[in-house]
Amino acid sequence: MFEFIRSIYVVVLFVLLEALAVSYYAHATCYTQARLLARSNQVAGGVHGLLAGIRRYFLLGDENRALLAYAAELKERLARYEEAESIAGFDTALAEIGESKxxxxxxxxxxxxxxxxxxxxxxxxxxxxxxxxxxxxxxxxxxxxxxxxxxxxxxxxxxxxxxxxxxxxxxxxxxxxxxxxxxxxxxxxxxxxxxxxxxxxxxxxxxxxxxxxxxxxxxxxxxxxxxxxxxxxxxxxxxxxxxxxxxxxxxxxxxxxxxxDLYEIRDLENSEKVKQHTRQK
Incomplete structure (x- = not known):
């Protein structure tokens, strides 16, 4: 055991000194603290992204099955629309609907x-x-x-x-x-x-x-x-x-x-006229 510790004590000492140096540098000024915080956040974000990518890879089977089921549902809806297209005025009705909300x-x-x-x-x-x-x-x-x-x-x-x-x-x-x-x-x-x-x-x-x-x-x-x-x-x-x-x-x-329509609705709810009718008298 003693021989093993003696064989690696240089590496252990180096790691300890490096840790002390980084700690001293991190607490030296506000600037260094901010730089280390930004770097650590960047590394953490990269790790999270990597883990998320690995997790998505192992779940590809389930995702593909869900996508196939969803594609089947969309095809069924499309078939109903194509069938309804023969109804007079259907295209006109769609044009009047305009952009979806x-x-x-x-x-x-x-x-x-x-x-x-x-x-x-x-x-x-x-x-x-x-x-x-x-x-x-x-x-x-x-x-x-x-x-x-x-x-x-x-x-x-x-x-x-x-x-x-x-x-x-x-x-x-x-x-x-x-x-x-x-x-x-x-x-x-x-x-x-x-x-x-x-x-x-x-x-x-x-x-x-x-x-x-x-x-x-x-x-x-x-x-x-x-x-x-x-x-x-x-x-x-x-x-x-x-x-x-x-x-x-x-x-x-x-x-x-x-x-x-969300923001239009909120603006209306917060309008001065509405507030006049909701203020406590």
Whole structure:
């Protein structure tokens, strides 16, 4: 043992001295601290990108199957449109619709936390790609994931559905009963649909989709399926446990959806005339 230590003590001493030198340099001035912080952030971003690339490689099989299923669905929709094209006035009706109120683009996941109360998702798209705050984030098969809260030129950060600050409107599919979707910070595969009417009677296996009242998500975005539901003590509303459709832990790619009308609606809500009618007298 002594011989082994003696054979490597020069290397160990060199490493210790280098560590001391770097530590002294790092704390010498504010400038050196800033440079080292910037360099460490750059290295951390590169490592996250490398790990994300490796993870995407091993999940290519699942992604390809999901893409094939989505392509099949799109082909079916296209066939219906082509069939309807023979109807008189169909082309005119499409022209009158004009540009869709939603804009969609793809992005890859750089990092994605799961073990915190305030989980975030970092994406490889930014303002130079047309990303803006408040864009909805959905999985490739159209399930709710989160929404963008901030972005730089090359990257964006989204608030995950697995964040205790996340809120969205959801409803029981094929019904008019809606409530608030949020995460209680416990199970990363389950969210809560609260404030459901006492007349809704949610059943296990019943699908839950976005209600369309949220400014982030279009109506009908898949959220999950009901696992169980209970009436509150006053028997005035249900609280349902909903198993998420999106597999948040395995996300490699997502879709970003922008509501083109969002800012016009917000400007109207914050207009002076509206404020005149909402001020407390």
């Amino acid at each position: 939603y804009r969609v683009m793809n992005a890859s996941v750089i990092s994605n936390t799961l073990n915190r109360a305030q989980n975030l998702i970092v994406l490889n798209r930014g303002t130079r790609d047309g990303v803006v705050a408040d864009m909805a984030v959905v999985s490739p098969d159209g399930a709710m994931v989160g929404y963008v809260v901030d972005c730089t030129e090359r990257y964006a950060v989204a608030l995950s559905v697995l964040n205790t600050s996340f809120r969205a409107s959801g409803k029981l599919a094929d019904s008019d009963y809606f409530g608030s979707v949020y995460w209680d910070g416990v199970d990363p595969d389950v969210v809560t649909l609260g404030e459901l009417s006492k007349y809704s009677e949610p059943q296990p296996g019943q699908a839950v989709v976005s209600a369309g009242f949220s400014q982030y998500f279009p109506a009908g975005v898949k959220i999950g399926v009901v696992e169980s539901a209970v009436l509150n003590p006053t028997r005035t509303s249900y609280t349902a446990r909903v198993r998420l459709t999106a597999r948040i832990a395995r996300l490699t790619d997502v879709l970003l959806v922008e509501n083109r």
